[in-house]
Amino acid sequence: MTTTRKIPTGISARHVHVSQEHLELLFGPGHKLTSIKALTQPGQFAADERVTLVGPKGVIQKVRILGPVRKATQVEISRTDCYALGVASPVRESGDIKGTPGIVIIGPYGPVKIEQGVIVAKRHIHFTPEDAKEFGVTDGQKVMVKTEGERPLIFDDVVARVREDFALDLHLDTDEANAAGLNQGDMVTILDDAATSAIRRA
């Protein structure tokens, strides 16, 4: 650690990434996503389009699609949502969907049943290469993150992800943010080596 700089928290509510093929099955032939709000990560946006998730045990309505479209459809939900839907999703990094559960997604034009792609997102920090250098971390490294919300805690096993088109941001899901009492934009700290080592030894 070479900096005392803090990192803002971005809280991801449940959302869906869709392929163009699935988008058209859900919203009709030729449909294009409508951006209503740019997200922190460059080029990413919240779309106006929302869908319904139907699992074996429950239904969640009004789940927002995030754009742009991707190669593979991916549904990111919290562990709380897993219980509500009856879907036993593992904690995975985005894109790592092999062997994960599927689900039924319903749009105004029609339904899609995906065979895999429902994950609980693994917490991570986005760094530009310059930020990574400043924080002394490399792509894929696991760090500990100290929070100072209403319910302070230290997240272990937070993956550093370094890419030119990223913006500095700790990504948590709603269970994690709620457990820490964190709100969007709250600042957190990467734990220093001395504290990290002391925890590993404990």
Place this chain on the structure above:
Amino acid sequence: MTTTRKIPTGISARHVHVSQEHLELLFGPGHKLTSIKALTQPGQFAADERVTLVGPKGVIQKVRILGPVRKATQVEISRTDCYALGVASPVRESGDIKGTPGIVIIGPYGPVKIEQGVIVAKRHIHFTPEDAKEFGVTDGQKVMVKTEGERPLIFDDVVARVREDFALDLHLDTDEANAAGLNQGDMVTILDDAATSAIRRA
């Protein structure tokens, strides 16, 4: 810390404690709670009776009552539930309900509107005096707790509660358990002084 003993996790789903007066408004005159399962803490039980919570933004059905009846009605929900219901409850210790939000509770006999009593439970560990001595903690002390679930983390600000009629148990709500990837009965550790001090310094 004088022990290497671990502590089991007890996960509290949303629930309601009721006064006898409110129980009768919800389930009818003279109604008594029906125990269907003893809880870890001696004398406490899950009741057969369930109610509906109605907040300004949403409704949650089938919320279980825990017995026995208490002097004051208290509703314990997660932060996730707060958003679903539209109720801005603070994190509080059980019984500390002054100034907290109210809610409408509906039973098969009728509704009750409570003026206060909806809290998000503050995480805590129950100790007998003997266990407290073994762990080297005193009533009201704040400790850090290290978890080893699918999503490891360290909970700071965990209150030790010591009473003769308690059983050793870390009480978390569902947001906290889900953020840590913990299941009922998973074992956790109180962090030693060296690691705790290193985190405080960081």
